[in-house]
Amino acid sequence: MWFSFRADRKYLVGAGSIHPNGARYETFRDVQPIPIPDWLCDFIEKHSTPSNPPTWDAAVAVANDFDFDDMMDFYGISGWWDDDWFVADECPVAGYRHSHSIRTGFFYDGNSLGWHCFAQECPGSAMTIGQVIRYLNEKKGAPYQGIIWEHENDLTDPRWEVESLDDVDLEPRAPEPAPVPTPSTPVVQPLRDYTDGLGELLIEQKLNGEIAWESDDFQPTPASIAVTDPENHEGLEFPGRCAMYGRLATIAERHERLQLGWLYPSLLIVASSLDIEDADHHVRANEYGALLGPVHCGKNIHMDTALGSIQLPKKEEVVLEDAPGSHSGLMNQLSEEEALPRLLFLDELINVFNACAIQGSNLPSMLCTLWDKDKTGGSVKKGRQIVYGKLSILGGLAINDISDFSRVFGSHSVKGLHDRFIFGYSTSHVRYRPSLTVAEHFDLKPVHFPDWVWEAKDQWIGDDLSRGRLSQHALRIALITAACNGDAEISAPCLEAAFRFCEWQQRLRQVFKPGLAETKDAQAFEAVWTALKEQFKRQKKSGQVHPKVELLTLDMNQEERWKLIHFTDVMNSKSYYRTYSSIIGRVRKTLVEEGFIREVREDEDDGKGGVKKSKTKTPFIILLKEVK
Secondary structure (H helix, E strand, O other): OOOOOOOOOOOOOOOOOEOOOOOEOOOOOOOOOOOOOHHHHHHHHHHOOOOOOOOOOOOEEEOOOOOHHHHHHHHOOOEEEEOOEEEEOOOOOOOOOOOOOOOOEEEEOOOEEEEEOOOOOOHHHHOOHHHHHHHHHHHHOOOOOOOOEOOHHHHHOHHHOOOOOOOOOOOOOOOOOOOOOOOOOOOOOOOOOOOOOOOHHHHHHHHOOOOOOOHHHOOOOOOOOOOOOOOOOOOOOOOOHHHOOHHHHHHHHHOOOOOHHHHHHHHHHHHHOOOOOEOOOOOOOOOEEEEEEOOOOOHHHHHHHHHHHEOOOOHHHHEEOOOOOOHHHHHHHOEOOOOOEEEEEEOOOHHHHHHHOOOOOOHHHHHHHHHHOOEEEEEEOOEEEEEEOEEEEEEEEEOOOHHHHHHHOOOHHHHOOHHHEEEEEOOOOOOOOOOOOOOEOOOOOOEEOOHHHHHHHHHHHOOOOOHHHHHHHHHHHHHHHHHHOOOOEOOHHHHHHHHHHHHHHHHHHHHOOOOOOOOHHHHHHHHHHHHHHHHHHHHHHHOOOOHHHHHOOOOOOHHHHHHOEEHHHHHHHOOHHHHHOOHHHHHHHHHHHOOOEEEEEEEEEOOOOOEEEEEEEEEEEEEOOOOO
16 A cells, blocks of 8 residues: 655645656546545654744744845845755855855845854854845845835844944955956957957967957947937847848848748747856856747758757757656756756747646746756655756747737746746748758857946946836846857947847837736736737727727717727737637727726617617627726
């Protein structure tokens, strides 16, 4: 007889659960559970030693609305979980990873927050959680705006020992880093080859990082950078050559029958799985990408063309074509020893998002972590496991309209991935034709980021907070394209192309937004309201009036009749009656009651020489609230 008892932070699986290998658990024999006998309860209690939940004496109770992940994102702290400890990749006080006492981090069990740095030589080892937060606020130049403590004045509580840090030596005792030369800013002159006058051996040693660069090795600071788009591109169409750079642009333009809006993003993602390195180790090169478009429009052709155009070393190991069904499934595809490039290459990316949307899934948080760093961990059967990988993702996503996109990125767990993806987009259907694709070899060397790049990045962001994550994409794309082009440093044309590409991404994001709905009714409401707004915009732009309006008796000016939207036609065009069935009726009623729409009724004689509204509804409605 086999027996297993699960309790106290343990879990079990039932019919419908997904195994890490992708198999689905099914019911073997459907019987009623047997009540546990008293003698077995007595036996378990007698022979078991209850485990005490981990605690931290210095931890302080937090408010119910405290969001730990949001606070870490605000301070830019990354790390991994070990039970109730969030171990930071770098000590946030010292600013670097301690060489020996590396388990530095925050304690958070859902109720209280604490901190400890185990490196005795670090000033952070003597700090309380209150002092650490104060230090991080001063370092960032702005306090964290989210709610942390149960009471707003908790920070003054003397038990936290919050005191002025003016007398605390916060200078980390780090080893002296090798000096990195800062490019000078000479009088603007024609660009010259940075290798002029260097012997071949010396060039190779500098490119490989064996010898430090000198200021004369770099290009002069550009006289100007096109931070804003000089051509003022609009719309969702790919902007063309201005958003591409170097050899990857040449490869993309070679395939005249294909759509650049799908092909160039695919090339970026495939190239991101090469061994590309920032010489100063500030910018990562891995990227996640999804090609958006209807089914059977040719997205896979562009993915295959991109994969066939770039020579990937150890391609059989790098390219992963099986969608992970869980976080442990993904961990099995990575390495337990070193961070190796891995490209998750999927025809149907929806399979990954479906796995992410499973309640309690750790897969979305693991994917978010791997976008930021090469190390992650999770619980598996054999205990806590740490894996490494430079993960890139490329896949197709069948999207017929905006509501389809909102549903895919709609669940709470998946929304965090939205701004970590770049999107390929086109509305053209591509008919397949066999073509010869030659895989090109790239001789990759580390790429240097001059100081002016960071200033240009800040100018590009400006006051637009939505460009925060996009600026990270811009730097990564600049690194990828510069490395593939054989550049030793980021140039002005390279960065400008990355800016134009990310401005296109920003326009796509303004249309393809993550959904807010969590239930079927909420999804239907969001989909119906979005469809009505889209139809409103189309009719407003064209001024076109539905032909059936002329059959109605309405006291309405002719020039205003374009506002009449045929509700049934819009729902049928989206197949929403089939998708949501009877929910559509409830959604329409809610839209009326909440004042989003007004149902149109014909005018009729009231029998007294006047006019009254008929009791019979027409299929037309009018939007009442502002369309944004």
